[in-house]
Amino acid sequence: MDALESSLLNGQWDSKLHTDLESRPAIAMLAKDVIDGKFREVLTSPWARAFFRASGLQDKSYEESFSWQLPSVTDETEKEFIQVILAVASLHAFIQANWTGPDLDIKPSEVIVDVMNPTLISNEVLDMKAVTELAYGGEPAYHLAQHATFLRLAQLIFALPYHHCISVCWWRLRTTIIHEQLLDEAVPLPTDAHDLLGSLLQTLTGDTGDRDLAGRLQLEQGRLEHIFCHDKVASDRFVQAARATGLQYELTGALGRRTKFQQNDLSQLVLLAESRKRDDSPAEAVPDDLADQSRTPVNVSNMTDSNLPVTLELNDDTLLEQTIFTSSAPSSTTSQLSHLDPVSQPPLHPLDQCILLSLCLNVRNMSPSHGLTSEQMLPYVARVISHPKNWSVHTMALLLRSRLESARTRTVERSVLQLQALVDQMPTADSPLPERLLYFHSIPLPSKWEMERELALRFLTLGVVKSALEIFERLEMWEEVVKCWQSMERTDKAVVIVRDLLKGRKEEAESVILRGKDLPSPQRGKLDSARQAKLWCLLGDLEPDNAVEHYERAWALSKETSGRAMRSLGGYYFARGEFEKVIPCLQRAVKINPLLSRSWFILGCAYIRLENWEGARDSFSRCVSIDDEDGESWNNLASMYLRLDSFQNISESDVNGEDQPSKAQSFSNRTLAFRALKQGLKYSYDNWRMWTNYMIVAVDVGELSEACRALARIVEERSAKTGAECVDEEVLERLVNAVTRVPAGFSQSAGDDDRRRDDVNNPNEGHGLSRRVLDLFDRTILPRVSSPRIFRAYARLLTWQSRWEDALKAYLDWYRCSMAGTFEKGETDVEKWREAVNEVEDVMDVLRNFGPRVQGINWRHQGRSIVRTFMGRSKDFEDEAEWSRLIELQSELRTEE
Known part of the structure; x- marks a missing residue:
């Protein structure tokens, strides 16, 4: 170059x-x-x-x-x-x-x-x-x-x-x-x-290439992928950028304190990072003041450098300004970074700071929505803030910290004030323009209006609606203005604003429409058509009775380019159940802008209502390709594979005149459904309905180990509310069958070693599955719920293991929960009594088989007690023919003794 x-x-x-x-x-x-x-x-x-x-x-x-x-x-x-x-x-x-x-x-x-x-x-x-x-x-x-x-x-x-x-x-x-x-x-x-960026990157990463330039390019490519929500691709780009520039980094732990009253040192997250050594140059050399501070902690709040954005102090009575690490060595780290002291790390090159901030964004994108996300991001931001070296980079770091602190009670005040300070500094000349532009393309710094919009949204979360409304009106972000009035239950005021805009009676009309009077009228119409189309869509949202007319007018005004108009019209028809009209609207919308997953989702739901399984499958596939953390779309995609499976089986049966479907195609669809549910559960871990679907499909495709895990999650989530109903007893019995159909012991005949190895290693059968099923009973199900079928399945599993005493106890627990064990005096249902008699005979057979194998138990006495108690509760049925069977049981037990 x-x-x-x-x-x-x-x-x-x-x-x-x-x-x-x-x-x-x-x-x-x-x-x-x-x-x-x-x-x-x-x-x-x-x-x-x-x-x-x-x-x-x-x-x-x-x-x-x-x-x-x-x-x-x-x-x-x-x-x-x-x-x-x-x-x-x-x-x-x-x-x-x-x-x-x-x-x-x-x-x-x-x-x-x-x-x-x-x-x-x-x-x-x-x-x-x-x-x-x-x-x-x-x-x-x-x-x-x-x-x-x-x-x-x-x-x-x-x-x-x-x-x-x-x-x-x-x-x-x-x-x-x-x-x-x-x-x-x-x-x-x-x-x-x-496409040409690939060849340019090869040039930069060659032997004579510029490592920092290569890192910049990969970082900026990752930024574009981040805009399109392609999180995995963006993540790969950011990591490649770090490799190109030689940045070494690792998130680890070190002993430290976070509060003023903390007495014991606890493990705190810290990001260890080090830039590669570069040739000294005026632009890359570390400033003297920063070099002096490189081995001591920096309190950025007290820095008075007029060329840097104002960094506000926390001023909290409990939290420290920054984590104070008391250990000079991290708890665990790689050999490349083992020499770094968490207390005083050296300054990073500004380009490496940009990469860390991008990686910080990636933590947000690639993690589920829980508290650990912000805790993971803070060390990245703190590592950049600790040594400010560039105006734009430091501004971005402070902005990210402000966003992270907005959700915590003790830090929300500084969050808002810091954001306000960043907005106020933009028009000032406190730092030279070349410095502001130096790393601008390497960070996702928002525009002035976006930063002010973020401030207004922050005001809304605090309930300061009037201040937020003033900002939105000044920025002429009319959609947000309308939402503010709606939140105050003043829809009429919102309607008046939008109609005034369309009629040219508000400021936007002066700045967009009236200024075009110097131009011929066709040109003037072209200039503001996109904005007018959006306003008509807003009016359609506010006036449901005339919504169709307003959305269609927006579509015509935009010359059929307004995706917003078709999205709104499709949503309108969907809410009213007119699914045939939804599909053409949303098809136009996703053709204009295929990056909005919500449009694909509603389109998929409309296809479902019309039983167009292939269209729904394609729609939900697009949803998860745009946002792979959308658990609901993964679940719906799996359902579509199963629907297609059933539909194809019926179709093939009709065409071929056979009852046997194409097993290969059927298994393929079910396997795809299983994989879709498995992916979706990463982001909907608490959704018991998805776990139920996953369990059923896992059994269907033979992934019994996963079915066992799914059943455990369902019981954990639902047992407190529904009791034994949360256990799918049929699935539980199939799991036990899969374990017990393999012999518990092995002979020494030829080839037995191979079979034993398979039975032990196969996680879906025999010994490979037995430990998981036992844990399911012992740790999850039995401590929470019980039922006759659960105890009987448990007893079969223990019998397979030759645990006779435990098996007998499980069978007796089954009897106590069964119809015979809970039979009460005064019962008049003869069929129920006959079934109970069968259960009494079954438990007697169990006692005869297991009693002699268990030492220290008088099984005959226990059997007589069971029969005597049952006969005492059911004397009203002495005239029934089955009563003689109970008399026989008593006689047999006396004879055996």
Whole structure:
């Protein structure tokens, strides 16, 4: 890669570029101005004046208006370099205006020259046109984004053909990430959009490549996957980025204290991390003040560096500002990090800090929703906050800490105040712009409006609705405004706001619609169609009686590009049970934006109601591919495989005239159902219904070990409420059958060793299953519930093990719970009595078989007692023929004695 391209990507001027200053000084100085944040000088340079000449911008799109000519440059390589430099300047100018601050000192009207209209078009019209063109995939772009023209210009320049600058594909990736953050919802990209990144990464990871650049690229690719909720792919990218930069890290434990009154040291989570040693350079060298602090704990709250964001103190009467580690050695770690002291770790390179923050995001994405998630994330954030080295990176770390602390009572106050401080610092010039942009593309820093929106949502969680409402109205986020009024049960007020917007009586009408009066009316309609479509959808949500009309109007107004309109209409029909109408609406919606799992889920449910099992299967498959933590979708997907299994069996039977289905196909569907449920249970561990489905399917496919585990979970979850009903006794008996059908002992005949090995190792049969089934009885079922069938199944298992005394006890427990053992005087049901007589005979057979094998038990006396007690309770049935059988039992027991 050319050194000039590398410097632009890094955001740092390479000292090796002195040759470029001699050979092509004008281009090199232009690039240096971009790196230094002097966008006004770059975008008003003679090359920019020539390049940004438009023709008929009022009536044409941006793409049609520019010819992108540099008549004074004949060398194609130099021309491409200049194009890239101007595009980077435009992109970073947009980022400065909307992300990093401080306020931008140049406007689009100072850059663009329309040769057909020497009188410059206003900045408002230019930005409005750009916002309209930035709408993509049916999702509108945020209409109050400042100077959106610069982003649109960067998009178009990077879209030009390039043959010499290999870094263009990377800049396209960066532009795409910014564009995605501008849209209301993430929208998928063309599959070939970033194919060139693979070859570029190979170049960077080669023997002569730049390790830090390779790490940056993989980190940014992971960021894009994170936006699309592809968590596993993002995780792999972040780990690869750490390997590329040489970052070593490990989450472990060390003794320490977290509260002021804690007397005993307890194990605390700590992240050990160390950057690789880099060549000393002005940009990478550790500052002297930080180097002095590298072996001592840093209290960031007391730092007074004016170039860093304000870090607020906790000021809590119980919690310490930060964990104080009292051990100089971690509890367990790898050999590479064993030399690190948890009390005083060395500062990390800012790029490695970016990777840790991304890995921290990955902890949130890849973990179930429980308390351990925040506890795992805090050490990542604390490791970055402990040694602040860059404005943007430190801002992101403080933002993540604020999010983590928002759910805890003792930290929620600092959480809100810290977020407010981060919002307030954006327009200030407390740090130089190049520093703010240096690692911007490597962190998921939200835009100004997103950060303010987050603050407003935080206010809502605290019940400060009025302050939240003021922020939403200032940001013109009307959907959130409507939700605020609905939360206050003022739907009428919300309706008035939306209707005023549509009629041009509110501020957005002035900023979006009225400003377009200078343009012909067709163009004006095009500019605000996406926003108007969304407003009509909001009105449809607020007025259910006219919802269909409003949603269809939004669909027509957007020229059939509004996914929101079709999602809302499909949801409306679904709520009213009109499932035939749901499917075409949601099919259009997912075609426009296939990344929204909720649309796929409702579509799948509609298919289920219409018994279209294949359509439902495909829909739920898309749900879990988008969000693999959606346990409900995994459960529904498994159900669809089972439905397809039954449907295919019936179809094949009809076609072939046979009763036997295709066993291979049937087993395949059931196996897929089993795997789907197994995956879904990772994220719905407490859902007993899913465990029940899993148990039944596991038995069906022969995974009896998993069926045993599932039955245990069901009993744990439901025994307190439903008692013995929570035990599927048929499944329990099948588990016992699977164990007992294998001989308990083995002969020494030939081939017996192989059979014994299989019986011991097979977890679904015989000895391999016996321990799990015994644990199921001893640890889970019997301490909680009991029933005759449970005790009888338990007794059979003990008999197989030749545990005669325990087996006899289990059979006697069965009898006590059985109909005979609970028979009461005054019972008049003769059929019930006859069944009880059979049970008395059964228990007598058990006593005869097991009694002689158990020492110290008078089984005959116990048998006589059982028969005598039963006969005493059922004297009303002395005239029945079966009464003689009881007399016989008494006689036999006396004779045997």
